[in-house]
Amino acid sequence: MxxxxxxxxxxxxxxxxxxxxxxxxxxxxxxxxxxxxxxxxxxxxxxxxxxxxxxxxxxxxxxxxxxxxxxxxxxxxxxxxxxxxxxxxxxxxxxxxxxxxxxxxxxxxxxxxxxxxxxxxxxxxxxxxxxxxxxxxxxxxxxxxxxxxxxxxxxxxxxxxxxxxxxxxxxxxxxxxxxxxxxxxxxxxxxxxxxxxxxxxxxxxxxxxxxxxxxxxxxxxxxxxxxxxxxxxxxxxxxxxxxxxxxxxxxLAAHQEPPADNVADRTAGPTAEATVEATTPGATAATPAAPTKAITIAVLGPVKAGKSSLVNALLGKQLATVDRLPVASGIRYDTKLAGGQPVTLFDTSGYGEQVSDHDFAAAVEASRDADLILLVTPAMSPGRVADVDLLDRLKAWFAEKPHLRMPPVVTVVNQVDLLSPKAEWAPPYDWKSGSRPKEANMRECVAAVKEQVGPRAADIVPVCARSGETFGIVDGLVSVVVSHLDHARGAAILKAFDAAAGERPVGKMADQLGNVMSAGMNALAGWLKKK
Ligand SMILES: Nc1nc2c(ncn2[C@@H]2O[C@H](COP(=O)(O)OP(=O)(O)OP(=O)(O)O)[C@@H](O)[C@H]2O)c(=O)[nH]1
Ligand SMILES: [Mg+2]
Structure with a gap:
């Protein structure tokens, strides 16, 4: 036109x-x-x-x-x-x-x-x-x-x-x-x-x-x-x-957040039993009903810090064995946070006052698997050199792998019941702003741990994990864990990609060779037929 x-x-x-x-x-x-x-x-x-x-x-x-x-x-x-x-x-x-x-x-x-x-x-x-x-x-x-x-x-x-x-x-x-x-x-x-x-x-x-x-x-x-x-x-x-x-x-689909209607009740006035519901221990696989992949939480810390007790407190059941000789490798327990997020708690054996190479290897093994780390440290512990050393070495280990992210670390200050006044135990304690002597001592203890651990930990939570006397688990620790779930999911996704990328390279090669060979045979058969 x-x-x-x-x-x-x-x-x-x-x-x-x-x-x-x-x-x-x-x-x-x-x-x-x-x-x-x-x-x-x-x-x-x-x-x-x-x-x-x-x-x-x-x-x-x-x-x-x-x-x-x-x-x-x-x-x-x-x-x-x-x-x-x-x-x-x-x-x-x-x-x-x-x-x-x-x-x-x-x-x-x-x-x-x-x-x-x-x-x-x-x-x-x-x-x-x-x-x-x-x-x-x-x-x-x-x-x-x-x-x-x-x-x-x-x-x-x-x-x-x-x-x-x-x-x-x-x-x-x-x-x-x-x-x-x-x-x-x-x-x-x-x-x-x-x-x-x-x-x-x-x-x-x-x-x-x-x-x-x-x-x-x-x-x-x-x-x-x-x-x-x-x-x-x-x-x-x-x-x-x-x-x-x-x-x-x-x-990516497997690591989605659980559906929103579940997420809403995560924060709704939890009770110990309602917030964490235990499922079968031992099995590492995620519950088949849950489409979301489980977040693995590794519980690390020195020997007798109360790691197994903390796992039990989180499960709401006495499943992890307390006061036994440390197990050589960790034990896993599957559970769900209220809101439907499946988690696997990984109870590890502890380390001594100094982190030996063997201890460190075990901690790396656990952290490599973990999407979030709970570092348990006793409130009355005189120093935290080993804990800090462990976190520094883990950080250096992850720094060499820039395609991965170090899981977020939450420091759990356990055994706060032993803080002065020792004879008194009347939870709940408002450790952030309360004026009772125990509350003030908890605050002081958290501040001291914060100074020792510094930015290596994302959060610090005081708890008492002693069976029957628990404090700070549901309102404190679980809420903090939930607040770091996104970060933990991120660490989990990167690890899943890393693991999947390393899957069956030899098998894949064999498949490809097989494909080429069968295509070649077909072509040859076709050519012979024509002759
Ligand atoms: N007073 C008090 N004792 C606790 C608390 N948590 C754990 N314990 C006690 O500390 C001891 C060791 O607890 P475990 O849970 O076995 O500690 P662990 O870190 O798993 O120990 P290992 O696995 O041997 O390294 C037990 O006697 C517990 O009852 C706490 O919050 N307060
Ligand atoms: Mg233990």
Whole structure:
């Protein structure tokens, strides 16, 4: 269709409304009712204001494209994400030319891949060197699937919009502007005053509004593209896509938070029995009824600190053996927090005043499995050198594995009943602000432990785990554990990816060789048949 025909069509479309507006305005002017324009102009004003508000960057009607960084991301992942986000925000506006040009996307993807790759392999000449083809394809698949979902959901009619249409949109937009000018000239001839007024309002409001909505939508898509590609480039470089798309999705789904209706009653006035309900001990597998994977809580600490007693207090049952010779390897007990989060309590054997290499190996073994660590330390303990040493060594161990995260540590100050005045035991105690001597001593003891352990622990909770005399377990410790569940889940997810990536590499090779061989045999059989 040539330009003259388009202009003719535009004229024919615009003539009827222009004529009506002209006659209408003339009528209003004749009958002295020009004031009708003022409420109409007010409408324009309000629409303009709303459009301005709704099309502001970040304050728009479209959802945010930066999916909040997943809880399981490591520090390194977050550094890479900052680069991705900065890249997305570096585009103040995007043109229709850019949005419809395939090279533009390729360039951005390569730029991002290099930037993210360098965060993970700073010394590498080519940050793509360490990646495998299936991983890269998994990254493309996941980013594309997410982006497709977002676009289908939020851009009306996108399924009918061809790339060609986007390219044409720019031309059409220019033609529309030309047609609009013709219309204004025509209307001005019929009714100069009202046309002048409307022209001003339209240029100020409608024109800007259309421009803003259009560029807002384009920028939204562009930002979504950068965020999604960046997000999966981080997953790719961290090695989490080694497991393949299917397994990747399965692992994330298995570590979801339990359904919200359960979560709500987690915090509702708990009683000892209601907050922690024990299930079968011994078995490590998660309860089949629970779709959520169990969080493993390792209970570490010096010998006779009361670790097994604490496990019993948390289970609400006497399952762990107290006052026995330490068991060589730990014992696991499966239970559930109120709210449905399955947890496995891992009761370990303790260490002496100095952490021997053997003790440390056992603690590493337990922590490697753990998603959260309860470090039990007796209130009357004169020093905590061994505890601090253990945490430092664990931290160093995890620091060498930047694809994992050290589980959060909660220090449990046990045996607070032995604090002065020793003869008195009348719980509950308000150790945070109470004025009884025992309360003040608990506060002092917690402060001392805090000073000794420092930032190595995320929280410190005083408890009494002695059977029949428990204090601080449900209201104190369980609530604190719940507050660190997200972090614990993050540690669990990273470990699950790590374990899955190391699964059956030899078996997989054998499968692939088998596939190649059977394809070869089929081809040979086909060739022989033809002969
Ligand atoms: N007074 C008091 N005694 C406690 C408390 N918690 C545990 N105990 C006692 O401390 C002793 C050791 O408790 P366990 O639970 O076996 O300690 P553990 O850390 O598991 O010991 P090992 O496994 O041998 O390292 C037992 O006699 C418990 O009754 C407490 O809060 N107050
Ligand atoms: Mg024990």
């Amino acid at each position: 040539n330009r003259a025909r388009l202009v003719l069509l535009a004229l024919m479309f615009l003539t009827p409304p222009a004529t009506l507006i002209g006659f209408g305005s003339y009528y209003l002017w004749e009958h002295d009712r020009l004031w009708v324009w003022w409420p109409l102009l007010a409408c324009f004003g309000i629409a303009y204001f709303l459009s301005w508000r709704w099309t502001r960057r970040g304050g728009g009607v479209l959802p945010k494209t930066e999916v909040p960084p997943p809880g399981y991301w490591t520090d390194r992942d977050r550094i890479a994400w900052e680069k991705v986000d900065a890249k997305a925000k570096s585009f103040e506006s995007v043109s229709l030319d850019q949005i419809s040009n395939a090279r533009h996307y390729t360039e951005i993807a390569l730029d991002l891949a290099t930037e993210v790759g360098l965060v993970f392999n700073p010394d590498s000449e080519d940050p793509f060197d360490n990646l495998t083809l299936p991983e890269v394809l998994a990254c493309v698949e996941l980013a594309a699937a997410d982006l497709e979902g977002m676009v289908q959901k939020y851009i009306p009619g996108v399924h009918m919009l061809r790339i060609r249409d986007v390219k044409r949109a720019k031309k059409a937009y220019n033609l529309y502007k030309a047609g609009q000018d013709v219309y204004w000239v025509g209307a001005a001839v019929v009714s100069p005053i009202s046309t002048g007024l409307r022209y001003l309002a339209s240029r100020g409001a409608i024109g800007t509004l259309m421009n803003r909505i259009q560029s807002n939508l384009i920028l939204w898509f562009h930002t979504a593209y950068i965020h999604q590609v960046g997000r999966y480039l981080i997953e790719l470089n961290s090695g989490r896509l080694k497991v393949g798309v299917k397994r990747y999705r399965e692992i």
